[in-house]
Amino acid sequence: MRGLLIPFNRILIRYSKKGELRSLMSAEWDERGEKKLAGEQLFTGFYINELILKLVQKNDPFKVLFSAYESTLKSLALLPELQEVHLRRFEFAMLKEIGVFPDFSEYIISGKNHLYLTPEHGVVSEIDIHNRGYTIGYDYFPIGSDLLKILKMLTFDFNQWVKIFQNKKYWMRLKSLLRFLLNGQLNSVELKSRRIMREINEFSKGIKK
Numbered sequence: 001m002r003g004l005l006i007p008f009n010r011i012l013i014r015y016s017k018k019g020e021l022r023s024l025m026s027a028e029w030d031e032r033g034e035k036k037l038a039g040e041q042l043f044t045g046f047y048i049n050e051l052i053l054k055l056v057q058k059n060d061p062f063k064v065l066f067s068a069y070e071s072t073l074k075s076l077a078l079l080p081e082l083q084e085v086h087l088r089r090f091e092f093a094m095l096k097e098i099g100v101f102p103d104f105s106e107y108i109i110s111g112k113n114h115l116y117l118t119p120e121h122g123v124v125s126e127i128d129i130h131n132r133g134y135t136i137g138y139d140y141f142p143i144g145s146d147l148l149k150i151l152k153m154l155t156f157d158f159n160q161w162v163k164i165f166q167n168k169k170y171w172m173r174l175k176s177l178l179r180f181l182l183n184g185q186l187n188s189v190e191l192k193s194r195r196i197m198r199e200i201n202e203f204s205k206g207i208k209k
Contacts, residue, residue: 068093119184
């Protein structure tokens with residue numbers, strides 16, 4: 001079956017359900033799910049896979065996340081020039097699906113400012129931080145009015161993401177927010193795929209010089 005078990009292609013499998021280590025009984029290629037990733041997009045796919053392995057609980061179906069995963073791989077293959085958009089969009093979908101991305105709707109409606117985000121306590125106000133004796137610093141992410149505007153636009157709709165991507169200031173704020181939430185779940189442990197990509201980029205810059 002080795003020829004069928006190609007990364008990122010969709011396959012229909014049958015496996016035994018005895019014990020923790022399950023035996024693969026059969027595998028059939030699903031032509032509808034063919035994804036051809038190469039170069040940088042290939043490593044992006046590995047990064048997405050590593051995120052799933054680290055953050056998703058075993059044996060939970062996560063049907064919405066699987067749909068987002070398939071959509072992301074397809075988009076990476078068809079529109080590689082928008083890789084940054086596809087990746088951030090998937091991170092957002094994953095954080096929403098595992099229940100980590102906070103619901104900012106009430107804050108968007110009320111227009112409250114001076115909010116902060118922490119992995120342990122979610123969204124807290126400046127007054128809450130003062131009353132609890134917390135110190136605003138590395139563990140708190142400021143949520144200002146500009147970021148609330150971005151969050152109001154934020155859905156899984158691709159056109160909205162492209163619109164945010166075209167505004168560099170907005171995009172960097174959104175990217176920082178997603179990275180903050182992911183690092184909180186990963187306990188700031190660097191993923192292997194992220195490290196490899198950084199090393200490749202540094203190597204490429206060295207060659208250009």
